[in-house]
Structure formats: C-alpha cells, structure tokens
Amino acid sequence: MTTTEKNMTTYASLLAPMAAAAHEVGALLVNSPQPAAAPPADTMDELATAYLAVEGPATAVMRRHLDALLPGVPWAEELHGEHSLGSGADAGLPAAGDAWMVDVIDGAVQYMQGLPQFCVSLALVRDGEPVAAALHAPLLGETYLAAAGHGATRNGEPIAPSSRSRLEAALVATSAPPFIAEQPTAAASAGRSLAAVLPAVSAVRNLGPTSWQIADTAAGRLDAFWEYGRDDANLLPGALVAREAGAVVTDLEGRPWQAGAAGFLAAPHGLHASLLELLKP
Structure with a gap:
C-alpha cells in the first residue's frame, strides 16, 4: 500500500467519529432554548450575545470530540500570521499541515430566527485541501460524509450530481x-x-x-x-x-x-x- 493509499484509508476512518461529533452538537442545538423565543435582538451586540450563549457550549462539545480524535490538531481560526492562506473570510487556514475547519452552526442567522435551515459542518484540511468532511442537519435527520478518494454519501448511501444538461x-x-x-x-x-x-x-x-x-x-x-x-x-x-x-x-x-x-x-x-x-x- 502506497503512502497516498494509507492516507486515504486514514481519512475514511475519521468519518464515523466526525459524524458522531456533528450529531452530538446538532442534538445540543435542537435542545437548547431557542433564541427566537426570546425578545428579538435589536443591535449587533445583542445578537452576538444571544449567539455566543449557544455557540459556546456547542463549540466545547465539538472540541472535546476533535481533540480526542486528532490530539494537537488546531482549529483554522486559531492560526494566523505569515504561514496562513489569505485574510478576512479565509483567515487562519494553514498552507501546510493539518487544521480543522469547523462551523458548529452553519446557517446561524436562520437558527437565531427559529428557521430550520442550519447544519453542523466540519472538515479536516491537510496542506490547504479538505480531506474529510461531515455535515449534519439535525432537523432533517440527514448527514453528508466524504473522504478524499472514498466518494460521498448521505445517510450512508452514495450520492451523485444531477444528470441535467440544459x-x-x-x-x-x-x-x-x-x-x-x-x-x-x-x-x-x-x-x-x-x-x-x-x-x-x-x-x-x-x-x-x-x-x-x-x-x-x-x-x-x-x-x-x-x-x-x-x-x-x-x-x-x-x-x-x-x-x-x-x-x-x-x-x-x-x-x-x-x-x-x-x-x-x-x-x-x-x-x-x-x-x-x-x-x-
């Protein structure tokens, strides 16, 4: 088995624990007091306070999972400086090595408004390229998983793009x-x-x-x-x-x-x- 093949096997082995992490975070989000039930935030500071009250515990759960899965691998947002790629919306992604790219509430605006369109998303990035990914939408009960060289699935079934040509x-x-x-x-x-x-x-x-x-x-x-x-x-x-x-x-x-x-x-x-x-x- 070549080094590349070994790496691909390793990527695939990460998917089950990544999915477990996303599922636990998703359950926490669904069971947390919904921000939309409180008086609506009227300023960005109020909105940020309401968001952090949910995002903080969700992030703690995700960190526990990912630190146990790959000890020492940082989250991309923690990495800055001359060895990072880009700035602004893409700040912190390392040009070399491993990092987690995590969004515990992708679709936070919808979540804060009490809308169902949100998910938990995470990817392991190696040398600037995503190599393992998990997306979980708790209210849909659906999970997408993908690992480099191993295809992609939704709830365990292989997926493929549309066949339309017009x-x-x-x-x-x-x-x-x-x-x-x-x-x-x-x-x-x-x-x-x-x-x-x-x-x-x-x-x-x-x-x-x-x-x-x-x-x-x-x-x-x-x-x-x-x-x-x-x-x-x-x-x-x-x-x-x-x-x-x-x-x-x-x-x-x-x-x-x-x-x-x-x-x-x-x-x-x-x-x-x-x-x-x-x-x-």
Missing part, C-alpha cells in the same frame, strides 16, 4: 459570505450574476447553509451552486462532498477551486460550462 430546467442556488460588506467587489458581482442567471434557469434559490447547499448539489437535489467572495469556512466541507460525488468544482474563472479563491461554482458536467459562461466577469 439550464432552462435547472434549479440552482447561490449565497454570500458572512459580512459581505467587507468584500464590496464580491457583493457587486453577486448582484450582476443574478441578473445573468435568473433568465436562463428554471429558478434560483438561497436555501440556507452554504455547505449544505453545495452538498445538495452533490446529491442532485440542486443542479448547481455558485458564490462570489472568499468564504473558506463554509465552502471547504461542501467542496469535498461535491468533488467526491463527481461534480465539477471550480472558481469562477474555471480553475480548480482552492481555499482563498474569490468565487466558487459546483455543477454537474452537463451544466458547468454553460453556467461558467454566464458567471465569468
């Missing part, structure tokens, strides 16, 4: 990075892209967590997903699920997507080129 019947989705005002070029491009894509497809939706929408694209529930801006924490787990399912995952210039890229597109082979033509600057 945009006119396609259901596609898009989203935006958190705090999009910090990326004004991305915000402007996102608006332009909607004007280009809306007339060409059956419908465009934003169905909540970025990572989950990418995974639903990998499973053929959505026909494609695109986003402008740097958004590594949300894109990395879904990117691995999509790649392993057989979708084409690129930046918006058509190059293989990498962390720190300024745009993202996941689509089946039959739709990717047509969408890319609409989305290119």
